[in-house]
Amino acid sequence: MSRELPGLYRSLAEDTDPRGLAAPDAVRRYADRRARTRAALGALTAAALVGGTAVGAQFVFAAAPDTRVGPPADSPGPPSSSPVPSEPTPTPSASSSGPGGSASQQPPSTSSTRTSPTARTPTSIPDSAFFTLAAANETGAGSGFGEDEVLPELCGAEPGASGTVRQRVRTLPFKLAGTPEGNIPDGLYRHSITIYRDGRAAAALDELRDAVRDCPTQPVGSVTSRQKLLPSSGYGDESVLFEMRKPFLDVNDQPTGDEELRLIRAIRVGNVVTVLWDQGWEGSSSPKPQVDADSRRAVTAIRDWLR
Structure with missing residues (x-):
């Protein structure tokens, strides 16, 4: 502390409240206590924030354990698991030969006989x-x-x-x-x-x-x-x-x-x-x-x- 400060402090005390001001040492001790308190409060606040973040993260992950982040909208998605209908496999026939010359089977030929589209039996002939x-x-x-x-x-x-x-x-x-x-x-x-x-x-x-x-x-x-x-x-x-x-x-x-x-x-x-x-x-x-x-x-x- 500057040597001139005690003198200035005494002059100020004479011109102000007759009850007097606190001594310089008291003011210094009070200032030191406020600084320590402020530091302690700051540390407590930081700790509270860190603790709250950790608890919140645990709560979110516990509530949605299977949540996954999907791919971007323009990226191809995974292949569908739905079954895709396959083309019908032709029925072989013994009348045709395969690539190796052996007999392969083909669908049976359709009969030229057609079935009548009507079952109505008339009783007169016009x-x-x-x-x-x-x-x-x-x-x-x-x-x-x-x-x-x-x-x-x-x-x-x-x-x-x-x-x-x-x-x-x-x-x-x-x-x-x-x-x-x-x-x-x-x-x-x-x-x-x-x-x-x-x-x-x-x-x-x-x-x-x-x-x-x-x-x-x-x-x-x-x-x-x-x-x-x-x-x-x-x-x-x-x-x-x-x-x-x-x-x-x-x-x-x-x-x-x-x-x-x-x-x-x-x-x-x-x-x-x-x-x-x-x-x-x-x-x-x-x-x-x-x-x-x-x-x-x-x-x-x-x-x-x-x-």
């Missing part, structure tokens, strides 16, 4: 159930309904004779595209539609197949007719196609050396069977492309009717 010839095949003679047989003779068998509900038969002459006007027709269909009870239509076609197989030959007048089943698929739910061949006879009933061919196709659509039997015209043979085309038209007409 005219609209019968197909219409294409314009190029029209003869202008129209068609006529009657009570004729729906199938040719097959060694006395009667396929599809039982279980019928309703049946209609018509005759329909046709000409081939390009045949000049005024010429005779190129063929004549005996076209029938038969409604069967449930299950009997399929049985009728089975009976027809058996009848053709069991009758490979038969006498027709003075000649012999040969019957044979032919491939037929893609018509209705199922179909049967067979041919009848016999020697062609002239006007004197003598063989000419040629053969006369007749085609007959029966088609099932649900509980309905339609038969196209081409009987020719004056000894002409059945043109298969025309019979195939008209078979498709017959199926379309029946499906439209059954909708």
